[in-house]
Amino acid sequence: MGRSTLEVLGAAAKSAKAAVARASTAQKNDALGFAADELGARAEAILDANRGDVDRAIADGVSAAVVDRLRLDAHRIASMAEGLLSVAALADPVGEIVDGWVRPNGLRVRRVRVPLGVVGIVYENRPNVTSDAAGLCLKSGNAALLRGSAGAIGSNIAIAAALRSGIEKADLPADSVVLVDDVRRETVTEFVRLRGTIDLLVPRGGQGLIALVLEEATVPFIIDGDGNCHVYVDASADLEMAERIIVNAKTQRPSVCNAMESLLVHEAVADAFLPRIARTLDGVELVGDDRVRQRLPEIAPATDADFATEFLDLKMSVGVVDDLDGAIAHIARYSSGHSEAIVTSDLASATRFCAEVDAAAVLVNTSTRFVDGGELGLGAEIGISTQKLHARGPMGLRELTSVKYVIDGDGQVRA
Amino acid sequence: MGRSTLEVLGAAAKSAKAAVARASTAQKNDALGFAADELGARAEAILDANRGDVDRAIADGVSAAVVDRLRLDAHRIASMAEGLLSVAALADPVGEIVDGWVRPNGLRVRRVRVPLGVVGIVYENRPNVTSDAAGLCLKSGNAALLRGSAGAIGSNIAIAAALRSGIEKADLPADSVVLVDDVRRETVTEFVRLRGTIDLLVPRGGQGLIALVLEEATVPFIIDGDGNCHVYVDASADLEMAERIIVNAKTQRPSVCNAMESLLVHEAVADAFLPRIARTLDGVELVGDDRVRQRLPEIAPATDADFATEFLDLKMSVGVVDDLDGAIAHIARYSSGHSEAIVTSDLASATRFCAEVDAAAVLVNTSTRFVDGGELGLGAEIGISTQKLHARGPMGLRELTSVKYVIDGDGQVRA
Numbered sequence: 096m097g098r099s100t101l102e103v104l105g106a107a108a109k110s111a112k113a114a115v116a117r118a119s120t121a122q123k124n125d126a127l128g129f130a131a132d133e134l135g136a137r138a139e140a141i142l143d144a145n146r147g148d149v150d151r152a153i154a155d156g157v158s159a160a161v162v163d164r165l166r167l168d169a170h171r172i173a174s175m176a177e178g179l180l181s182v183a184a185l186a187d188p189v190g191e192i193v194d195g196w197v198r199p200n201g202l203r204v205r206r207v208r209v210p211l212g213v214v215g216i217v218y219e220n221r222p223n224v225t226s227d228a229a230g231l232c233l234k235s236g237n238a239a240l241l242r243g244s245a246g247a248i249g250s251n252i253a254i255a256a257a258l259r260s261g262i263e264k265a266d267l268p269a270d271s272v273v274l275v276d277d278v279r280r281e282t283v284t285e286f287v288r289l290r291g292t293i294d295l296l297v298p299r300g301g302q303g304l305i306a307l308v309l310e311e312a313t314v315p316f317i318i319d320g321d322g323n324c325h326v327y328v329d330a331s332a333d334l335e336m337a338e339r340i341i342v343n344a345k346t347q348r349p350s351v352c353n354a355m356e357s358l359l360v361h362e363a364v365a366d367a368f369l370p371r372i373a374r375t376l377d378g379v380e381l382v383g384d385d386r387v388r389q390r391l392p393e394i395a396p397a398t399d400a401d402f403a404t405e406f407l408d409l410k411m412s413v414g415v416v417d418d419l420d421g422a423i424a425h426i427a428r429y430s431s432g433h434s435e436a437i438v439t440s441d442l443a444s445a446t447r448f449c450a451e452v453d454a455a456a457v458l459v460n461t462s463t464r465f466v467d468g469g470e471l472g473l474g475a476e477i478g479i480s481t482q483k484l485h486a487r488g489p490m491g492l493r494e495l496t497s498v499k500y501v502i503d504g505d506g507q508v509r510a
Numbered sequence: 511m512g513r514s515t516l517e518v519l520g521a522a523a524k525s526a527k528a529a530v531a532r533a534s535t536a537q538k539n540d541a542l543g544f545a546a547d548e549l550g551a552r553a554e555a556i557l558d559a560n561r562g563d564v565d566r567a568i569a570d571g572v573s574a575a576v577v578d579r580l581r582l583d584a585h586r587i588a589s590m591a592e593g594l595l596s597v598a599a600l601a602d603p604v605g606e607i608v609d610g611w612v613r614p615n616g617l618r619v620r621r622v623r624v625p626l627g628v629v630g631i632v633y634e635n636r637p638n639v640t641s642d643a644a645g646l647c648l649k650s651g652n653a654a655l656l657r658g659s660a661g662a663i664g665s666n667i668a669i670a671a672a673l674r675s676g677i678e679k680a681d682l683p684a685d686s687v688v689l690v691d692d693v694r695r696e697t698v699t700e701f702v703r704l705r706g707t708i709d710l711l712v713p714r715g716g717q718g719l720i721a722l723v724l725e726e727a728t729v730p731f732i733i734d735g736d737g738n739c740h741v742y743v744d745a746s747a748d749l750e751m752a753e754r755i756i757v758n759a760k761t762q763r764p765s766v767c768n769a770m771e772s773l774l775v776h777e778a779v780a781d782a783f784l785p786r787i788a789r790t791l792d793g794v795e796l797v798g799d800d801r802v803r804q805r806l807p808e809i810a811p812a813t814d815a816d817f818a819t820e821f822l823d824l825k826m827s828v829g830v831v832d833d834l835d836g837a838i839a840h841i842a843r844y845s846s847g848h849s850e851a852i853v854t855s856d857l858a859s860a861t862r863f864c865a866e867v868d869a870a871a872v873l874v875n876t877s878t879r880f881v882d883g884g885e886l887g888l889g890a891e892i893g894i895s896t897q898k899l900h901a902r903g904p905m906g907l908r909e910l911t912s913v914k915y916v917i918d919g920d921g922q923v924r925a
Contacts (some may be wrong), residue, residue, distance in 0.1 A: 113842075117866065196887060202876060204886055212868070288723065292897050303711035309705065315899040334617065336921040343923035421708050427528075449916050451532065453627070460712040461617060461919025470914070470924065471619055472611060483709050483912035484624050484730040486912035494602035500886070501864050506751040506878025 099383045100277045101285050101343060105292040108213045108240040111270035116210045116236045120187040122265055123234055127183040130261030132175035134226065137257045138172045143220065144253035146183045152246055164218045165247055174252070175226040178475070182230040185474040188493045189236040203503040210236030212294035215479075216313065217283060219300050222250035228297075229258050229272045231477050233497035238271050241295060242286050245278035251277060287312035295495070297478050317446075317490070320481035321405045322433035323351035324463045325429065327422040327448070329439035330363040337438040338375055343462040344436065345379060350407050352479060353434050353466045357402060357412045359422045365390055365415045379409045386415035402429045419444050423451050430454055432481050434466040455481055455488035515692045515715045516700050516731045520655060520707040521812045526685035527653040533782055536604040539650055542598040542613065545676030546591035546619065552672045553587045559668035560637065567635075580635045580662055590641040590669070594891070597645040603908045604651040618918040623911045625651030626724040627709035628726055631697060631892075632657045634715050637665035643712075644673050644687040648893050650910035653686050655708060660693035667691060684859045702727035710910070712893050726841070735769035735896035736820045736849035739878045742837040742863070744854035745778040751875060752783065752853040753790055758877040759851065760794060765822050767880045767894060768849050770819060772827040774837045780805055794824045801830035812826050834859050836867050845869055847896050849881040870896055870903035 118126075132139070145167040154160050176426030188208050214237045218224045225241055232239035243251040255274035263269045275282060281436055287296055287308055296316035298308045308316055328337045344355035360368055373381060381387075382397035390395040394413075401412045402425075416422045426435055436458040437448040449457045456466040466488065468476025473491030481484040486494035533541075549556070551653055560582040567577050603623050608618030627653045633639045640656055645656035657664040678684045690697060701725055702711055704726075711731035713723045740760055743752045759770035775783055784805040788796060796802075796830035797812035816827045817840075830838045841850055851873040853904040864872045871881040881903065883891025888906030895901040901909035 113866070113868075116868075165594060198885070198887055202880060209868075218570035257621075291871075308726045315705055315897055333921070339921060339923055347924055445918075451528070452913065453531075453624075455637070456915035456917060458917040461917060461922045462924050464924040465617060465917060465919075465922070466915065470613075471917075472613055482730055484732075487912050488915045496903050499869065500881065500903045501878060502871060502873040502880060502886075504874060504880075506754060507876045507880070508754055509877050509879040 101275060101282050101289070104273050104275055105213070105240060105289045107270040108238040108273040109292050110214045111209070111273075112238040113124045113269040113372055115233065115271045116212070116269050116494045118236065118267055118400050120189075122267065123187070123236070124183040126233060126262045126267050126271075127179045127230055127263075129264040130230070130258045131179040133261040134172055134176040134179070134254070135259040136423070137253065138169060141172060141250065141253040141257065142167060144249040148247050149372040153294035157246070161246075165222065165250070167222060167250060169294040171223065178223075178227050178302055180473055181232045185492060187234065188496050191500055193373055197363050199505050200363050201505060202507055205319065206498045207501050208493070209499045211293055211424045211495060211497050212267060213238045213240055213241070214242075214495060215286060215289065215293035215294070215296045217286060217298045217300060217304060218244070220246045222247045222254055224299065225251045225254045225274065226258060227475070228477060229255075231475055231492060231495060233262070233493045237294075237495055238273070239357070240273050240275065242283065247279050248276065249336070250357045252509055275436050285305060285313050287314060287316070290314050295480055297490075299478060312374060317478070317480050318482045319478035320369055320433070321431045322354070322479075323356050323403065323405045323429060324353060324434045324436070324482070325357045325426050325430065325465065326355050326438065327359040327426070328336065328361060328368055329362060329363065329417075329422075329437055329441060329444050330361040331441040331444065332361075332364065332438040334364065334368050334371065334438060338372055340436065340438055340462050341372060342375060343349045345376065347462075347464055347465040348410065349404070349409050352405070353409070353463050355436075355463050356405050357414070357429065358423055360387075361413050361419075361422070362386070362415055362417055369413070376411070379411055380412050384415065387413045403476070405431065419447060423448065426452055434463040436461065448474050455479065511906055516690060516704070519688050519690055520704045521556065522685040523567065523653040523655040523688040524707050526688075526882055527763045530648065530653050530686045531604070531627070531651045532683055533651065535604075537651055538602070539598040541648060541677045541680035541682050541686075542594045543676075543844055544679040545645070545673045546594040548672040548676040549587055549591040549594070549597045549669070551734045552668065553584060555581060556587060556665065556668040556672065557584070557666040563662055566650060572661070575830070576635055577663075580637065582637055582665060582667070584778070586638065590638050593638075593642050594645045596650045598891055600649060600907055602649065603911050606914070607839045608651055608913055614919060615922050617922055622915050622916050623908070624914045626912050627651045629708055629910060630655045630657070630701060630704065630708035631718060631908070632701060632710045632711070632713045632715060633659070635657070635659045635661045636667055637662045639714065640666045640669045640672060640689065643892060644670075646890055646907060646910060648677070648686060650907045651911055652709075653688070655688050657690040658693070662692050663691065683798050697778075698722060699726050701730060707728050712905075714893060731901075732893070732895050732901055733897045733910050734893035735848070735891065736817065737769070737894075737896075738771050738820045738844060738846040739768060739849045739851070740772045740774055740841050740845065741770050741851045741878065742774040742831075742841070743776060743783055744834065744856060744859050745776040745836075746856040747776075747779065747853040747860065749779065749783050749857060751785065752889065753787055755851065755853055755875070755877050757790060759879055760791065760826055761824065762877075762879055764824050766785040766845060768878050769822070770851075770878050771820050772829070772844065774831050774840055775802075776834075777801070784828070791826070793811050794826055796826055796828050798828040799830065802828045818834060820846065828925070834862060838863065841867055845894070849873065850877065850893065851878050851879040870894065
C-alpha cells in the first residue's frame with residue numbers, strides 16, 4: 096500500500112514550506128551561510144562521491160564534455176559556497192508590497208510578494224545546480240524539490256546532505272531542500288505530475304525534457320527554452336560597433352542560449368560589411384542566403400533549417416534583408432523569442448525594432464550576451480524564461496515568488 | 511491535406527496579433543466603441559440567433575438555470591455594449607514601464623508591458639462572455655481566439671460578427687477576434703494544444719474542463735478555480751460585525767466563487783455567536799462539527815467532504831476551533847486558495863492570519879465577496895486565478911499582458 100518514494104519526498108518538501116515561507120531574512124541568510132560552511136567542511140566527502148559519479152560516467156563511455164560538467168574539484172565546491180553567500184547578500188523579495196490603494200468604500204488593498212511554496216527543479220548532469228537552485232529557492236522563501244540526473248546522483252546526495260545540515264543549524268527544517276534520490280527515468284514523469292505539491296516546475300534540460308513536460312506536466316511550469324538569437328545590422332549602423340558586438344555575441348561563449356546564432360544585414364551595407372565580418376569571424380563557419388553568397392561566394396548556402404537552428408557552436412547563419420521590415424519579418428519567422436539585437440544609429444529604426452520584435456529581450460547597440468540575470472543586475476538566475484507567462488527573460492529571486500491580495504476593512508459588506 | 515478548421519482559425523488570430531499589439535490606445539478604444547455600436551445595431555439578429563439556441567436547449571431538456579444563462583434580451587445586449595465601453599474607459603496597460611535601471615557599464619535596462627499575443631478562452635453557455643472576453647483581450651493588445659459552447663453557437667456567431675465588424679471600422683483586422691465555430695467536443699482538446707498559436711489559455715468552466723486542461727494542454731494556461739472560502743470569527747471579534755460580514759459573504763450571491771462556504775468560530779465566542787448566527791442565517795442549511803452541534807443540536811453533522819465542498823448554494827459548513835492556530839490549520843487543509851477572511855479586533859491575530867493563510871486574497875473585517883476585479887478597482891476581470899503563477903486573484907487587463915526587457919547600449923560588449 097505504501098506511497099512511492101517520490102510522493103513521500105514531495106510531502107516532505109511540502110511540510111517544510113510554511114516554515115521557509117515565514118522565516119525572516121536574517122534566518123534565511125544564516126541558513127545560506129551555514130550551508131556554505133557545510134559545503135566547505137564536507138568538501139572531501141563531496142569529492143569522493145563525485146569521483147564515483149565520474150568513474151561511472153567514464154566507464155559508461157559518456158562524452159568528455161559531459162564528464163567535464165559533472166566533475167567537481169575544490170575550486171568548484173568553493174564556487175558553490177560563494178554562490179550561496181552571494182544569494183544571501185541579495186535583497187529578500189518576500190514581503191515586498193508590489194502596489195496598494197484604497198477603494199471608495201474605505202477598503203485598503205495591497206498586493207504583497209509571497210513565496211510560491213514548493214519549487215521543483217529537474218536538471219541534468221551539473222551537480223552545482225543542486226546548490227545554486229537550493230539557495231535561490233531558500234532565499235525566496237520556497238522549499239526546493241530537486242530531481243537531478245542519475246549520472247550525478249552520488250554528488251547530489253553529498254551536496255544536498257551538506258545543505259540540509261546547514262539549514263538545520265539555522266533552525267529551519269532540513270526538508271526545506273529535498274533531493275529525489277530515486278532517479279529511475281519514470282520518476283521524471285511522476286515528478287512533473289505532483290500537482291498539489293509542486294507550485295512551480297523549472298525544467299532545465301534539452302528538447303526531450305521540454306517535450307515531456309509539455310505532454311505530461313500537470314504542475315505549473317516555466318520553460319527555459321532555446322535562444323536562436325539574431326543581430327541585425329541596420330543601414331545606419333556604426334560598422335565598427337556592429338563588428339565588435341557580433342564578435343562578442345557569437346564567440347565569447349558560443350555554447351549558451353544568449354549567444355548569437357544568426358546575422359542579418361541591411362542590403363545597403365552588405366557590400367561593405369559582409370566581407371569585413373567574415374574576415375573578423377575567421378574560425379566561425381558561416382552559411383548564407385543567395386544575397387550573402389554573392390558577396391561571400393566561398394561560404395555554403397544556408398537552408399531554412401539553418402536559419403531555424405540554435406547552433407550553440409562556432410557556426411552562424413547569415414542573411415541580407417531589404418530593410419528593417421525585412422529584418423523584423425525574418426526574426427518573427429525564425430526567432431525563439433529569447434534575445435534579439437539591432438545595431439543602428441537611427442532612432443526610428445531602434446524604436447520600431449524594440450516595439451515590433453517579440454522576444455524576452457530586445458537590445459539596441461549591445462551584445463545579446465548581456466541577457467543574463469547576473470549581467471542585468473538580478474543577482475543570480477534560476478533560468479531564462481522564453482515563455483510569456485509569469486516570468487520572461489532572466490528569472491531571479493522575484494520570479495520565484497507570487498503575490499497575495501491583503502484587504503483590510505472595518506466591517507464593509509458588498510452592496 | 512487541408513488543415514483543420516481550428517488550425518485555420520488559430521492562424522487567423524495569430525496573423526492579427528501584431529496589428530492589435532501595435533494599435534494605439536485611441537484606435538483600440540475606437541474599435542471597442544464601434545463594436546458596442548454594432549451590438550446595438552444588430553440586436554435583432556443576435557436575438558433571433560439566440561432564440562434558436564434557446565429553443566434547441568429547451569428541446570434538449572436542458573435545465574432552467576442553464577437556459578436562463580443562455581437567454582439574451584435587449585437589456586443583456588445593452589449590458590454587453592456598455593461593458594465594451596467601460597473597458598474602453600480603462601487605462602491601457604500596454605507600454606507601461608514596469609521598472610528600469612542603469613547598469614554600471616552604462617546599459618539602460620527597462621521592462622515594458624507588452625501584449626501576450628493570442629489569448630484563447632474556452633467557456634460555457636454564456637453568450638455575453640464572447641463580448642466581455644473579446645473586449646478585454648482587445649484593450650490589452652491581444653487577439654482573442656474564442657471557443658464557446660455548442661449550445662450557444664448561434665448567439666456567439668452573431669455576437670462575434672458584430673464585434674468583428676466594429677473592429678474593422680477602426681482599421682484593425684477583423685481577425686483580432688476569432689470565434690471557433692467548430693464546436694465538436696474534440697475541438698476543445700485540439701484547442702488546448704495549439705502551442706505556438708495560443709500564448710495564454712483561460713479555461714472558464716467546471717471540473718471536467720479543468721481536468722482536461724491539466725491532462726491535455728500544451729499551451730500556457732491559468733486556472734480559474736473553485737472558491738471554498740472561509741470566514742474565521744476570532745475570540746476578539748466584534749460579533750455584530752461578524753454577523754453582518756457572514757450574512758453578506760454567504761447570502762448576497764451564493765452561487766459565485768467568492769461566496770463564503772465555511773464558518774470557523776473561536777471556542778471562546780462559540781456559545782455567544784453560534785446560536786445568534788444560526789438564527790440570522792435562517793434559510794441557510796448548516797452542517798457542523800461536534801463542537802458546533804453541542805451548541806446547535808438541530809443541525810446535521812458536517813463530514814470531511816462537507817468541509818471540502820464548495821456548495822455554491824444556501825448551505826454552509828461550520829466548525830469550532832481552539833484558537834487562531836486551529837483556524838489556520840483548518841484553512842490550510844480545506845481551502846482552495848481563493849479568498850479567506852478573519853473577523854477580529856486583535857492586531858496580532860490579523861497580522862498572523864494575513865501572513866500565514868495561503869490564498870489569492872486574505873481579508874480582515876470585510877466580506878469575501880469583495881474579491882472581484884470590479885470591486886477591487888481593476889475595472890473588469892477575465893477570471894479569478896487560484897494558481898500562483900503569473901496572476902493570482904482577479905485578473906484584469908494587466909494580467910493579460912507580459913513584459914519585455916528593452917536594453918539600450920552604446921556598443922557595450924560582455925567581458
